[in-house]
Every structure is written in C-alpha cells, then in structure tokens.
Amino acid sequence: MENYIKKFTQKMNIALSKLPVIEIAKALNLLEAVYEQDGKIYVFGNGGSLALATHWVSDFNKTVFSHHLDKSVRRFQAIRLPTTEEELTAWANDIGYDMVFLGPLQNYLQDNDIIIAISSSGNSLNVIKAVRFAKKHKVQIIGLSGFDGGALNKLADAKIHIQTEKGEYSVVESVHATILHLMTQYFKDYFDHLLKRK
Amino acid sequence: MIVVRAPLRISFVGGGTDLPDFYQRSPGRVISTTVDKYVYVVINRTPLIPYISARYSISETVKKPALLEHTRIKAALLDLGIKKGIEIASFASLPAKTGLGSSSSFSVALLKGLSAFLGKKLDSAEAAELACRLELTLLGEPIGKQDQYAAAFGGLNIIDFQSDNSVVVKPLLLDYRKKLEFENHLLVFFTGLTRDASSVLKEQKVNIQKKIKVLKKMANSVEEFTKYLFAGKIIMLGKLLHEAWLYKKSLASTISNSVINELYMGGIKAGAWGGKILGAGGGGCLLFITPLEKKQSIRKALKKKAQSLKLLEFREIPIRFVQSGAEILFNADLKNNGKLY
Numbered sequence: 001m002e003n004y005i006k007k008f009t010q011k012m013n014i015a016l017s018k019l020p021v022i023e024i025a026k027a028l029n030l031l032e033a034v035y036e037q038d039g040k041i042y043v044f045g046n047g048g049s050l051a052l053a054t055h056w057v058s059d060f061n062k063t064v065f066s067h068h069l070d071k072s073v074r075r076f077q078a079i080r081l082p083t084t085e086e087e088l089t090a091w092a093n094d095i096g097y098d099m100v101f102l103g104p105l106q107n108y109l110q111d112n113d114i115i116i117a118i119s120s121s122g123n124s125l126n127v128i129k130a131v132r133f134a135k136k137h138k139v140q141i142i143g144l145s146g147f148d149g150g151a152l153n154k155l156a157d158a159k160i161h162i163q164t165e166k167g168e169y170s171v172v173e174s175v176h177a178t179i180l181h182l183m184t185q186y187f188k189d190y191f192d193h194l195l196k197r198k
Numbered sequence: 199m200i201v202v203r204a205p206l207r208i209s210f211v212g213g214g215t216d217l218p219d220f221y222q223r224s225p226g227r228v229i230s231t232t233v234d235k236y237v238y239v240v241i242n243r244t245p246l247i248p249y250i251s252a253r254y255s256i257s258e259t260v261k262k263p264a265l266l267e268h269t270r271i272k273a274a275l276l277d278l279g280i281k282k283g284i285e286i287a288s289f290a291s292l293p294a295k296t297g298l299g300s301s302s303s304f305s306v307a308l309l310k311g312l313s314a315f316l317g318k319k320l321d322s323a324e325a326a327e328l329a330c331r332l333e334l335t336l337l338g339e340p341i342g343k344q345d346q347y348a349a350a351f352g353g354l355n356i357i358d359f360q361s362d363n364s365v366v367v368k369p370l371l372l373d374y375r376k377k378l379e380f381e382n383h384l385l386v387f388f389t390g391l392t393r394d395a396s397s398v399l400k401e402q403k404v405n406i407q408k409k410i411k412v413l414k415k416m417a418n419s420v421e422e423f424t425k426y427l428f429a430g431k432i433i434m435l436g437k438l439l440h441e442a443w444l445y446k447k448s449l450a451s452t453i454s455n456s457v458i459n460e461l462y463m464g465g466i467k468a469g470a471w472g473g474k475i476l477g478a479g480g481g482g483c484l485l486f487i488t489p490l491e492k493k494q495s496i497r498k499a500l501k502k503k504a505q506s507l508k509l510l511e512f513r514e515i516p517i518r519f520v521q522s523g524a525e526i527l528f529n530a531d532l533k534n535n536g537k538l539y
Contacts, residue, residue: 025371029353033522037203111319111526138319190374197378 008170015162015175024179027142027158028186030114034140035076037112044081044101045118045127048173049144052118053080056180064187068195076187081105081130101130109139116142120172122150122161131155144179146172200241200314200531204307204524205232206291206298207348208386208476208485208517210435211442214449215417216342216359217399218334219406226359227417228344229370229424232352233517235291237300239307241315242285243531250275253287270305273336278312286311292515295392297477302345305329306524310350314526322523326350326365340399341478352523356420376430381519383432383487385470387500389461390509391481393452398478401450412445436471436487443474453479457507461500468492468499483515 034041041060043053060078062069082088082104091103105115115134119127122145134141135155143156146164153161162175207230215226244251252258252271260266262282263275271286286308294300309328313320320328329346333339343365347357351367354377358366372380406413419438426434443462447454454462458475461484465473469492476483488496497514504512 022371026369029369029371029521033352033520033525036520036522037525037527039525111314111529136319138321186374193374193378197382 011164011168011171012174015164015168015171016178018163019175019179020160020162023159023161024182027160028183030140030142030158031076031183031187034112034114035074038074039077039110039112039114040108041076041078041114041116042081042105042108043078043116043118044105044130045144046124048169049118049120049176050080052173052176052180053116055177056116056184059181059184060187063184064191066188067192071195072191079108081108098126098129101126102133105130105133109134109137111137111139114140114142116144117152117156118144118176119150119152120146120169120176121166122147122152128152128155144176146176199243199528200311200526201528202239202241202307202311202314202524202526203236204239204303204310204349205352205520205522206235206237206300206303207232207345208298208384208483209344209348211423211438212417212420213344213477214342214402214446215413216344216357217340217403217406218342218363219403220410220413221359222361222363223410224414225361225417226342226413227420228357228359229355229420230344230348230357231354231519232348232521232523233298234520235298235515235517237291237303237307238289239304239311240285240287240289241311241531242287243315244283244285247285248282250280250282251285253285269337270301270308270332274305274308274312274332277332277336278316280312280315284315292388293392295394295482296388296515297395297475297479297482299345299348299477301395302329302333302341303349303524305332306346306349310524310526314529315531319526322350322352322367325524340396340403342399350524353521354519356424370424370427372427376428377519379430380427380432380435381517383436383490384517385465385486385488385493385496386476386515386517387461387484387486387504388511388513388515389458389475389481389484390504390511390513391457393478393480393482395478398450398452398480401452402478405450409449412448416442416445432487433471433489436473438472439474439485439487440466440472443472446474446479450479455480457509458484460507461503464499464503465496468496470496 057078065072091099141156142158143152145152146162149161209230212228266272306329326347354370356368470486470488473486
C-alpha cells in the first residue's frame, strides 16, 4: 500500500516539476487584461474538467475578493459553459454532443472576452470546436491540457500543458486543479496588496 | 456602433532604435509599458446618411474620403475602400502630443475598429502591422514602430525590431509585487509644452548615420534595464534612465530645450534617481524614477519650477500600468445592411 501511494505521489511530483511556468504567467497576464477591459471569462471541459471549471468559477468570482467584497465594485466575470444542465442536454440531444460548448459560446462571446478550455487529452471534439470558434474571432485562449497536449495546446495562446503518459487523467486533473487554485490565489493576493497599499 | 480602446504607453529605454533607418542596419530594441490612459475610437454605420463624418478636435462631414482633412482617417478609409455611410469619432484621456504615443494608439484603435466594421477581426500583431503600414508606408511619417506595437499588445514588453522589418514582442512576466513596486517609484509630469513628433524625428533621421554607435548602446541598455527590473534594483533603473536621457539628448538638437532641461534638473536636484522625456522630445511628459520618500519633495520642486517658467498646463499625470492592449469594448454594429433580423 505504502509503495502504491508513493508511486502516485512520485508521478505528481514529476508532473509538478515540469510545470509550464512561463505559460501560466502568460495566462495570469491575460486574466488581468480581461479584468481591465471588463470582459468575461468562459470556462469549460468534459467530466472532471467540467467539475474543475465549476469549482474555479465560484472561487474566481468571489474568493478573489473575499477580504473586501464591499470595496471592489468591479469583479471578475467567470462563467462556466454551459450555464445550466438544461442547456447542456438540449444541445447534446437536439444537435449533438459536439455542440455542448460551442452552442452556448456562440450566444455569448464578445471581442473583449477570453476562454479557458480544459481537456486532459487536448483533443475532445466539443472543446476543440469551441476553441476554434474563439480563435476565428481572435479571442485569446488559455488551454489546460495533459498527455501530449493535443490540438488544444497548438491552438491556445497560453499553453498550459501538463506532460504525462497518455491516460494519466488523475495526475493531469490534479495538476490542473493546482494551477486553477494558483490563479485564484494570485489575484486574491494581488487585490489584497493593492488595497493595503492605498 | 463599435467602440475600440487603445492604451497609451511610457517607454523606458531604447527609444529611437525603432526607426527604420536604424533597425535596417542594426537590431532595434525598446522596453515600454502601457498605462491607464486611453484613446477611444467610436465607429457608427450610417446606411441612410451617404456621407463620411469624422469628429475629433473638429468635426468634418464630407461626400467622399478624399475630401477629409484628417490625414490618418482619410488614408485608412481610402486604403480599406470604405466610401460612405460611416461616422468616426475619437476621445482621449489626455491631450495629443504629450509623448505617450497617443497618435499611434489612435491608429491602432482606428484600424481595429474599421476592420471589425468590415467584418474582419484583427489580433494584436495584425493591428500593429496595419497601423505601421498606415503611418510609415501610406503616410510616409518619419516615425518608428514601437508605439503601434505597445498599444496593440498592451503590458510591459521588450519589443525587438529586426532588419527584415519584422517585430517581436516579448512580454516581461513580472509578478504583481515587482510590478507595483516599480510603478510606485515613477512620477510622470506633463511639461505643458507640446510638440509634433515628426519635426524632432526628421532631424534625428538625418543624424542616424552619425549616431549609430549611440543608438546601438541605447538598444543594448534594454537588456541591462530588464536585469535590474527583475532584481528589483530600482535605483539602478533610475541611473540607467538618466544615462539613456543623456544619449537621447545627443541624437537631435530639438529633443531637449532650456525649459525641459530646467525641469529635469529640478527633479534630479530634488532627489530623483533619473528620468527622461517621454516620446520623441521637444515637449510632452517627463518621467522620473525616484526614491519613495522623495516623491513629495520632487512634486513640490517641479510645481514651483513650472510656475516660474510660466508653464500653465504643467501637471502631474498619475499613472498605473495596464496589461490590456487595444480592444473592441463594444460591438453592436448592425450587419446585413443595418438590419437586425
């Protein structure tokens, strides 16, 4: 049992040691820019990645400002896609599963928004379809991928690729969660610092 | 209607090496950041009004683009083949000719907006390239390329100008603490003097052959500046800026003048580590890097100096760095010839 646990943590350590630091920094800059231009952040993925997206949205919209909710009038506007299960099933059932992200994104996306796409393989068809749509409209893309990065890593502006063997979902998703938490923490510290400075 | 916004910039070192006459001989390089002062361009489609309107410091309404007085709007409309049925207005947080790159910010915002008007979205590099084409190629202005790229990309960047005319923008990934710390040591003052960049740059252009060595040093100092920036050695940044200012002054006789020199020396005497004039020179804004505890006394000393020099429009310009480049903030342009459905 001990060995099994150690082996898993070893894989995590290796993935964390190869973290794409520069690309994460670029993503932080993109998020700062979208805040300044009052744009929205659309975030999506399948299965566990959708759970990460949902968790991150609540943190980013509220936790970043939790120490001064009353003082910060302008906040981040992160939105998980699709916004409701009804929308998800309607697109999937009526048109096809490949439309569950692109369908809603087409309704919402504006020029000053950005998207965060999460896909361990980087090749989920429904994710890539939405990413290509954003690319066509010159909207910036933060891509969180794993394995060999897939199409998502090629299309993304901030290429957050966690290099692992194919199929290492647990490692990739755990590291993705870490990076998403880092993003929240960075802006929480940033806004706390700004307020203290004044 | 389409609303586009582009930020102004402050440049630290390397200015002048973005002129084609230099970078076609030796690689040019600058370091600059965008700040929270903006130029806005608003574009309105008027299918029922067969004219072209341009509203800026004056208002023009003409039957075809060739009749416009505003050189950049005229050239852009002619180039893009937009003939009538459009209103273009501009707004800004600061007056023109302050040395913060506002005229190129305007071009970037204009081209981003007009392209969207034609149904084509531009990324940062495309917007910067089109703005350079408008200003340098179509209008033949004797200016460089740093402002267009700074405005289009946004943020704190090193911008490289290569002899094949290509431009590479490298963002400096400083965390918020370092960025805010640096920002906090800066003071920007509008001298109250305005100037046309072209007049200064014309002289500089003639001198380039003679000044190639100085310009090479200026391009090289970007690397040193970056090193101190990451190390948080702000005092060294101030000293480099002072050195860069002395180099810059030697490029053309019109870059500085007695008023600017007096204000600059006033700031240094009151405790600033270094500074420079922002933009081409001859007027515009002064930038200082200062110890935190000297900021107040520098403000006082310069205010007094400006009063004695009768600079009525002299004032401090508070700035914050911004990350966002030129961006379409709002686009409700009615497609299909003005029909919503």
